């Protein structure tokens with residue numbers, strides 16, 4: 001911990017005592033979950049470095065940007081069109097919301113029966129332990145679920161929050177509403193930054209974000225190979241870092257990692273034996289540093305090869321379609337791309353089970369683990385339809401409902417081991 005960092009955190013009004021406790025807790029967890037893995041790609045060194053200095057270098061970059069009048073825009077959901085943020089010269093940052101550490105802080109205000117993701121993110125603000133929240137000029141929320149949208153009302157008492165209305169259906173009327181929300185968001189960002197979004201700037205931003213999506217697609221395609229050249233934990237970490245790292249650098253690092261994985265594939269080198277059970281996880285997102293389920297699964301010798309999740313395929317599967325450099329057409333292409341995210345907040349949402357069936361085949365999985373955060377009603381309810389659909393397709397599925405605490409780890413391990421025993425060839 002450098003004196004520079006401590007000064008920066010002080011300037012950001014961080015509660016240094018709690019913050020020390022948070023960082024001190026993260027180190028041993030990262031050691032156990034990540035650094036103890038064998039045979040990791042050298043390209044993961046970058047991600048280890050990023051986590052090792054998780055509240056240092058990147059926050060410093062955001063502060064430098066702010067010093068010259070630049071804005072930082074924080075988000076919680078993949079529905080927020082980051083292209084518009086980049087195009088206005090601001091920096092988007094996906095906020096961490098994956099630790100139990102900040103949950104008790106949030107429970108002083110929010111009901112306990114709220115999902116851990118909401119409590120964790122709100123607790124970061126209440127406890128003043130996240131420099132990314134502190135460094136942001138605007139937090140952009142969305143109306144994806146009731147817990148989040150009501151939390152944003154309270155969060156707004158602490159820091160400026162703007163909420164985008166995400167429709168609940170996929171009708172033409174809903175698409176029109178969403179298109180209007182994207183246009184309104186453009187105006188909000190222009191006002192925040194004082195910069196006009198031009199067709200040229202927006203085209204560059206579309207290319208930037210699409211470039212990162214293509215790199216993530218490349219990484220995931222490499223996970224389809226048997227034996228798989230990278231662990232699920234490492235692929236998850238690379239995806240999680242994409243939410244807050246600089247997009248151009250991130251794309252470069254992802255492609256460098258994939259170059260290395262290409263060589264591993266060519267040499268038939270994997271991180272697990274070719275016959276290790278292959279698992280697809282589907283459900284709620286896993287915000288950094290939520291590595292709990294992957295760690296449990298991979299500690300048993302199975303390997304996670306895909307996540308149908310917002311910290312997985314829902315984040316990057318679709319690109320914004322190329323259009324002429326014309327603002328109206330670009331905004332329509334952006335609205336269309338984001339409306340095609342198959343989040344459980346939609347009703348009906350039959351596309352999601354379709355996706356899981358397709359992915360299960362593409363990634364040659366032996367089973368699906370349906371993951372939902374406790375008190376997340378949208379994913380919990382959708383788990384029922386998912387189970388029916390996968391049963392019809394003959395794809396084994398295990399339902400896991402959990403939070404960020406370790407209290408149920410023993411019980412989960414037993415259930416996962418029993419599931420793996422059942423699906424073994």
Ligand code: BJ8
Nearest residue numbers: 077078115144145284310343376
């Ligand atoms: S697009 S999945 S990132 S909303 S887990 S807070 S839904 S109670 S996170 Fe999500 Fe956007 Fe959808 Fe993806 Fe609510 Fe459920 Fe908590 Fe959730």
